[in-house]
Amino acid sequence: MKLFTYFRSTAAYRVRIALNLKGLPAELLPVNLVEKKHTEAAYTDLNPQGLVPALMLESGEVMNQSMSILEYLDEQYPLPPLLPTGPLERAEVRSFAYEIACDMHPLNNLRVLKYLENDLGVGAQDKQTWYEHWIATGFTALEQRLELRKPPQQGSFCFGNTATIADCLLIPQVYNALRFNCDMQPYPLINAINEHCLSLNAFEAARPENQADA
């Protein structure tokens, strides 16, 4: 498999973690977002949406959207599982992931920050406040969710003692928050999970600073 990636893309970071957790080898092909390589035909012919990541299978088929890729990997390569087996537990893990994928990340990604700056003339301080606002709104709700966990969901990962797609989403989002100097002090449970995950090879190897294109 080949993963079209960019070292700082949190959506690509999610997939890098999942591939590592599954022990799946993939060739990483950097798409430089700053040089706008994602808008060039060489890439948009493969992924019309022009965002990273995209996964090319051995068959040559290309799929986009990190959440789709995570679900695909878990269906095709079930071990170790990234979703629990119980229907309610699956919904809980997915909801945690979607709160990041749908309600945090999209508001703070590069194209939106550029729109605020270039099209709406939003200044640096207001842009920072915008960024921090969506991080705080999202992480406050997620920290509260983590506080409400009961055994066996309490553990070193978001849900118990096994990594799930929730962790694949959380760790890159924390990276983003720290990169933009957001205050992470109000979220001790998130911080503990982040620290634990980054002590593991699968997460460590996926870190932006450990990518060839960093």
Add this chain to the structure above:
Amino acid sequence: MKLFTYFRSTAAYRVRIALNLKGLPAELLPVNLVEKKHTEAAYTDLNPQGLVPALMLESGEVMNQSMSILEYLDEQYPLPPLLPTGPLERAEVRSFAYEIACDMHPLNNLRVLKYLENDLGVGAQDKQTWYEHWIATGFTALEQRLELRKPPQQGSFCFGNTATIADCLLIPQVYNALRFNCDMQPYPLINAINEHCLSLNAFEAARPENQADA
């Protein structure tokens, strides 16, 4: 089951469609977003994120995030299926849905428009341009995806002749675009799917204007 809903919430609209397609009866409990009922403890005690929709099961368990609820309903009530069986086809349908759920809807929902207006002082015309920008960016990519479909994916729905979660996401997003007077002329395939779906009872009954709280 009980669905916490708001007639104009596109995320709730998605779930209303899915419940109807599955033939699942659910009590609809309106949460008035304009009156900020979603921020009151009566609701946030059930759903800490404070967004609609949320689904309360017979057991009293509550799940949030429309995409989680759709996956749950499809896992627990498999007929009629809202996802195809082939792994690649499942990824395609999910990616179509996520392009709306992650990259269109979150940028144009009420809380974001309010932030632009109240916190960033963005004027009415610039807010409208922002809205139209993300609609056009998203629908252009989706229309292109629909053009690239081959049989048996070509049909009266997004993917073939069976409704999937892609349709559950698309129809509410078209509703939103029309509500904000976006130009839909460039998207003939999307418009045809929208017209077909709205001719069906499951979609018709889920329409915002047909809700008790409208």
